[in-house]
Amino acid sequence: MYNPKILGFLCNWCSYAGADLAGVSRFNYPPNLRIIRVMCSGRIDPNFILTAFEKGLDGVLVAGCHLGDCHYLTGNYHTKYKILMMKKILEKLGFETKRLRLEWVSAAEGKIFADLITEFTEELIKLGPLSVKFDKILIKNLFFAKQICSDFRLRWLISRERDLVESENAYGEKIPEEKFEKLLDHIIETELIKIKIQNLIEEKGLSAEEISSKLKIPSEKVMEHLITMNDDHKITFNIKNKMAIFAKEGGMVK
Numbered sequence: 001m002y003n004p005k006i007l008g009f010l011c012n013w014c015s016y017a018g019a020d021l022a023g024v025s026r027f028n029y030p031p032n033l034r035i036i037r038v039m040c041s042g043r044i045d046p047n048f049i050l051t052a053f054e055k056g057l058d059g060v061l062v063a064g065c066h067l068g069d070c071h072y073l074t075g076n077y078h079t080k081y082k083i084l085m086m087k088k089i090l091e092k093l094g095f096e097t098k099r100l101r102l103e104w105v106s107a108a109e110g111k112i113f114a115d116l117i118t119e120f121t122e123e124l125i126k127l128g129p130l131s132v133k134f135d136k137i138l139i140k141n142l143f144f145a146k147q148i149c150s151d152f153r154l155r156w157l158i159s160r161e162r163d164l165v166e167s168e169n170a171y172g173e174k175i176p177e178e179k180f181e182k183l184l185d186h187i188i189e190t191e192l193i194k195i196k197i198q199n200l201i202e203e204k205g206l207s208a209e210e211i212s213s214k215l216k217i218p219s220e221k222v223m224e225h226l227i228t229m230n231d232d233h234k235i236t237f238n239i240k241n242k243m244a245i246f247a248k249e250g251g252m253v254k
Helices: 015-024 046-054 075-092 110-127 136-149 152-166 177-200 208-215 219-231
Strands: 006-011 033-038 059-064 100-104 235-238 244-247
Touching (some): 006 015, 006 046, 015 059, 015 110, 046 059, 046 075, 046 136, 075 100, 075 152, 075 177, 136 152, 152 177
Parallel strands (some): 059 100
16 A cells, blocks of 8 residues: 655744643554654745655645744744745646645644544645656756746745735735735746746757747747846857857756
């Protein structure tokens, strides 16, 4: 029988204590979880989660204090927005987002923790194993996700989401949550296209028209991205070779 492998990032003050209570209380739940104890769920970097999937883990659980009860006041709010960003990125890459789960568990909720692990394990059994070793497309997509998560604009935006959505600026303005999510979607989509372009031209220079044809993107949009990428020193133009575009050395999946 298939037994999914689950990695759990649990905060020290609440969810880890909840897991401990589940054990002390002898609540039964599947032994599929391996725990990494962190001082705060806000400490978890998106790349930690993506690396877990790259290593072949079938599911990742991030658990922290209930919103408003964080030992460090706002750490779990940052977690909430990071996971929102990650799920959007993974969804655009065709990854099953149910493999990544965010939950709030207090130190007194041992039974809730046990039930959560049981439910998550059953869900992963239905999804089946994450066969990273045999799926080159999946490996490439997880690499793309890491590249997108490293974008400084996304990281800044996620770190400021609560301030932008919930607090007023100096002019008494707030950004509606739906507008914020549209901005987040736009940045993710833009970075994904850039990464796909760079990966496409890694081994062979292509013209803007060829890139447009392969990625099914209008040529004018391709040119917009290429100009930005050139400004960021990620690609070079070769005018003599009918303006072929080449990627700079290093970084992309071969």
